[in-house]
Amino acid sequence: NAGVMQNPRHLVRRRGQEARLRCSPMKGHSHVYWYRQLPEEGLKFMVYLQKENIIDESGMPKERFSAEFPKEGPSILRIQQVVRGDSAAYFCASSPSWMAGNTIYFGEGSWLTVV
Amino acid sequence: GDSVTQMEGPVTLSEEAFLTINCTYTATGYPSLFWYVQYPGEGLQLLLKATKADDKGSNKGFEATYRKETTSFHLEKGSVQVSDSAVYFCALYGNKLVFGAGTILRVKS
Numbered sequence: 001n002a003g004v005m006q007n008p009r010h011l012v013r014r015r016g017q018e019a020r021l022r023c024s025p026m027k028g029h030s031h032v033y034w035y036r037q038l039p040e041e042g043l044k045f046m047v048y049l050q051k052e053n054i055i056d057e058s059g060m061p062k063e064r065f066s067a068e069f070p071k072e073g074p075s076i077l078r079i080q081q082v083v084r085g086d087s088a089a090y091f092c093a094s095s096p097s098w099m100a101g102n103t104i105y106f107g108e109g110s111w112l113t114v115v
Numbered sequence: 116g117d118s119v120t121q122m123e124g125p126v127t128l129s130e131e132a133f134l135t136i137n138c139t140y141t142a143t144g145y146p147s148l149f150w151y152v153q154y155p156g157e158g159l160q161l162l163l164k165a166t167k168a169d170d171k172g173s174n175k176g177f178e179a180t181y182r183k184e185t186t187s188f189h190l191e192k193g194s195v196q197v198s199d200s201a202v203y204f205c206a207l208y209g210n211k212l213v214f215g216a217g218t219i220l221r222v223k224s
Contacts (some may be wrong), residue, residue, distance in 0.1 A: 028221060042204065042216035043159075056211055091158060095210070104212050106151075108158035 003113070004029075004094050004107035005074075012113045019079040021110045025094030031055075032075040033104065034067055037089040049075060082114045117142040121215035123191050128222050134192040136218045138179075138205035141186065146207040148181050148188040149174075153202045153217070162190075162203070197222045 005024040013019050025032050034046040036059075048056040049069040064082075070076040079086055087109050095104045099100065123136040140148065150162040150172070163172030168183035188205060200222045205215040209214045 035212075043214040045211055045213065048211050093159075099179060103149075103161060104208065105161070106159040114136075 001083045004092055004105050006090075006092050006107035006110050008106065008110060010111045010113070012115060013071055013082050014115055015083055016081050019082050019114075021077040021079075021090050021092075021112070022074040023077070023092030023094075023107060024074040025092075026105055029094035029096050029105075031097060032069050033095075034075075034077050035091045035093065037091065037109075041089065046077075064095040064110070079112070082112070084114050087112055087114045116140060117146065117174045117207055117209050117211075119205050119207055119213055119215035121203075121218050123216075123218070125219035125221055127196055128220070130197055130222055130224050131194045132143055132222075134190070134195045134199075134220070136190040136203055136205075136220070138188045138215060139186050139187065139191065140205075140207050142209050144209055145183075146209040148179070149206040149208065149212075150177070150179055150188070150190050151204040151214075153204065155201075157202065195220070195222045197224050 008023050030051050032049045035043040037043045045059040047060050047067045052071050064080045066078045089109045091109045092107045093104045118141045120139050147166045149164045150160045151159040153159050163174040165172040165181035171180045179188050179190045202217045202219050204217045206212050
């Protein structure tokens with residue numbers, strides 16, 4: 001049973017380009033979460049999605065960032081017009097439902113470097 | 116909103132020393148509590164969890180007890196190894212997973 005799969009693992013973008021990070025949840029999981037870890041910092045919640053719905057995007061920057069989780073295919077975190085401050089590790093996690101007490105499983109992360 | 120506060124690191128210990136990493140939380144309702152571990156260059160791995168008051172989570176020699184009266188979930192291990200060197204994150208799950216800032220643990224041989 002494959003875990004949460006993220007790709008690419010490492011991505012380098014020039015300032016002004018777009019970055020797309022993909023996340024395939026564990027089999028049977030319909031809830032996806034995105035977190036950002038800036039260098040030397042903890043993990044900050046960005047967005048919580050279910051299939052075709054954004055449930056909580058309170059941690060998403062107001063501009064340039066968007067996320068989706070379509071009916072078919074992986075969840076995508078999209079960063080437009082990247083800046084150096086976007087350089088971070090982006091972690092995706094999934095769970096089978098919203099119930100507290102369910103374990104949330106993390107992917108290995110996507111490391112974005114903006115040059 | 117919900118929040119988690121961890122002791123600041125880095126924590127540096129000699130092999131076989133006793134480890135405590137403090138974690139306290141603020142939350143409405145009755146969250147589930149977790150400890151995650153992150154090794155260098157890797158993602159997060161669930162270390163242990165507790166879903167209700169007085170529950171004790173344990174794994175690989177690590178333990179933490181859900182203390183509702185003190186809103187705490189301190190991580191302990193009786194004898195650390197060099198291989199335990201990592202960043203440890205305390206987290207709670209109410210309607211989303213909220214993390215503490217993480218505590219770096221360095222174990223010297």
